Amino acid sequence: xxxxxxxxxxxxxxxxxxxxxxxxxxxxxxxxxxxxxxxxxxxxxxxxxxxxxxxxxxxxxxxxxxxxxxxxxxxxxxxxxxxxxxxxxxxxxxxxxxxxxxxxxxxxxxxxxxxxxxxxxxxxxxxxxxxxxxxxxxxxxxxxxxxxxxxxxxxxxxxxxxxxxxxxxxxxxxxxxxxxxxxxxxxxxxxxxxxxxxxxxxxxxxxxxxxxxxxxxxxxxxxxxxxxxxxxxxxxxxxxxxxxxxxxxxxxxxxxxxxxxxxxxxxxxxxxxx
Numbered sequence: 001x002x003x004x005x006x007x008x009x010x011x012x013x014x015x016x017x018x019x020x021x022x023x024x025x026x027x028x029x030x031x032x033x034x035x036x037x038x039x040x041x042x043x044x045x046x047x048x049x050x051x052x053x054x055x056x057x058x059x060x061x062x063x064x065x066x067x068x069x070x071x072x073x074x075x076x077x078x079x080x081x082x083x084x085x086x087x088x089x090x091x092x093x094x095x096x097x098x099x100x101x102x103x104x105x106x107x108x109x110x111x112x113x114x115x116x117x118x119x120x121x122x123x124x125x126x127x128x129x130x131x132x133x134x135x136x137x138x139x140x141x142x143x144x145x146x147x148x149x150x151x152x153x154x155x156x157x158x159x160x161x162x163x164x165x166x167x168x169x170x171x172x173x174x175x176x177x178x179x180x181x182x183x184x185x186x187x188x189x190x191x192x193x194x195x196x197x198x199x200x201x202x203x204x205x206x207x208x209x210x211x212x213x214x215x216x217x218x219x220x221x222x223x224x225x226x227x228x229x230x231x232x233x234x235x236x237x238x239x240x241x242x243x244x245x246x247x248x249x250x251x252x253x254x255x256x257x258x259x260x261x262x263x264x265x266x267x268x269x270x271x272x273x274x
Contacts, residue, residue, distance in 0.1 A: 057084030
């Protein structure tokens with residue numbers, strides 16, 4: 001199937017209009033208000049992409065297109081995107097999902113078909129709140145092809161796979177409806193978050209915690225260095241499942257630091273005062 005590059009389409013649209021193409025500003029027309037990035041993987045319906053572009057404008061989030069299978073400067077796409085045509089035409093294109101997610105702090109894929117998603121409870125505002133990253137982190141919301149959804153390899157590129165609430169007998173939503181439901185849930189969650197301590201801790205902080213846990217395992221003699229390296233993916237999985245807030249991270253990091261100090265030769269753990 002043919003693949004299209006959205007930035008090339010935007011350039012062509014600018015030439016047909018008789019003016020120079022706009023610079024590739026991925027957030028133009030969006031007025032970003034939430035730390036979210038909507039990523040469409042292999043979309044094939046121009047009208048669907050246009051509808052999602054309008055939703056991104058409604059909620060003030062960035063739109064990215066991963067290996068699109070349709071042109072995005074068609075009349076149906078522009079009509080569905082109105083008045084957010086610039087959000088559509090300037091959506092950042094990426095060759096694959098790994099590239100689209102590389103600069104994001106965390107990513108969530110959505111599926112109404114995959115077992116890993118169906119076995120979990122549906123996303124609600126409370127869980128969405130635990131997934132929202134603290135500033136300046138950004139969260140990727142990943143949606144698959146309209147007909148086939150996310151492929152297994154694409155789902156594996158996401159750090160979490162979830163389903164959206166569908167109280168009826170049909171579990172899958174069409175693309176634009178799925179994006180609308182997800183953005184609404186995260187908007188509700190963001191309105192509940194009164195301070196940064198309610199948000200998910202950043203990737204760099206989670207990595208530091210993972211390193212500290214692995215050092216503690218090695219010091220305790222549970223694994224040697226080689227075995228600890230093999231065990232690391234399980235530690236990563238554990239930490240990522242915990243949806244730690246900055247406050248949670250600080251507590252666990254402090255605990256690990258104090259345990260390390262207590263285990264040092266000739267050192268004794270002193271109680272906190274005050």
